[in-house]
Amino acid sequence: MPKRGYHHGNLAQALVASALELIEQKGPSGFTLSEAAKLAGVTPAAVYRHFDGREALIAEVARQGYAIFADDMERAFAGGQPSALAAFEATGRAYLGFARRHPGHYIAMFESGIVVTRDPALNAVATRARGVLEEAATALSRHIPEEKRPPAAMFSAHVWALSHGVVELFARNSPGTNVPFPPEDLLETGIGIYLRGLGLLSPDA
Template identity: 50%
Template sequence: MNGPGRRWQRRSYHHGNLKEVLLEAARKLIEEHGAFGFSLTEAARLAGVSPAAPYRHFRDRDALLAEVARSGFERFAARLDAAWNNGVPTPLSAFEALGRAYLTFARDEPASYAVMFETGASTEEGGEAIQAATSSPAAEKAFNVLLEAAAALCRKLPESERPPLKLVAMHIWTMSHGVASLFIQEGNAAKKVPLSPEEVLESGLLIYLKGLGVLPEAADEGPAAK
């Protein structure tokens, strides 16, 4: 894990794990300096390898950042898929687990999350490379988990009353990302709200589902929905 305050220990390099060592170094540097605040040479230095070694895997720093994003999306998608668990035991409970998994990933992997959802990247700052990573199969898989959850939650609605499922999935993703960014990545909002990020997200999503008309009555009466 690469969260703030955790001590990063460099792995000893040997043939075969150079790529992962460089990714670990990049994630550490991202936490300290931001996505574009370091060079490939600095990543090599932190990894304990020669300045030329990274070029065996990455043509430049932007390619390294793109791999941080791509590999992050792979782990992110796996966590979301495991939390959703095909809607077991119920779509609503699985959906709540999905929201918690989203925030847990943002908390556990702040560097990867920051690059995965980097919004200020210009073309000169590696924007094209990161944009390509956000369109990768792993990123699409993560969105598809949310799409599957949206479909399961809206299934009981009459077909004529079902909202566009891609739009619902995007709303869910937007709300989850907003809470993660404000309460975990930035941290400032957490000081002003006497609720955990999980509680903020759960209550917001339940209000949203209630507005769609898909919230079961039992859940509507629960403490999280109040």
């Protein structure tokens, strides 16, 4: 594995870039800090100027991923206006798009075991990302009679879980899980079934 030839500039970001590459190749637990340092072209001791261990480095990868993710979700939500339904569906598609474009970040965020509350900055940006989907769910749930309306946090959690399941099973080339439908179609129809159950779509929509 060639060194990146790091000489100057932002060492912390060079290490994040190395960690992203290693996470995609080996998974979040499949590499050491020494490997990340070697890929960045620095000594292992240099890593500790910025990160006190591998978990801290992965947490920074996750933090940056959540920032990109939150921006993507916010753009999708705004782009779907003024229809609450379109905005809600757009945020679901944004989840799938993010996982495809940023696999290393996605793994660090959702598969590394990093607890978002370990760091205030990480927790803040993760909360912002979750808040977009909850905002979309809140807007859409206003069309449900109040006595039948699920809490917005539950509503958004269901769609988050559905989106995550589609990504994990069908959008990341998992062996033995090929189906004759694009992940986008699976997500759209799954959300449609859920929304029909809540009375937000007609049976024929």
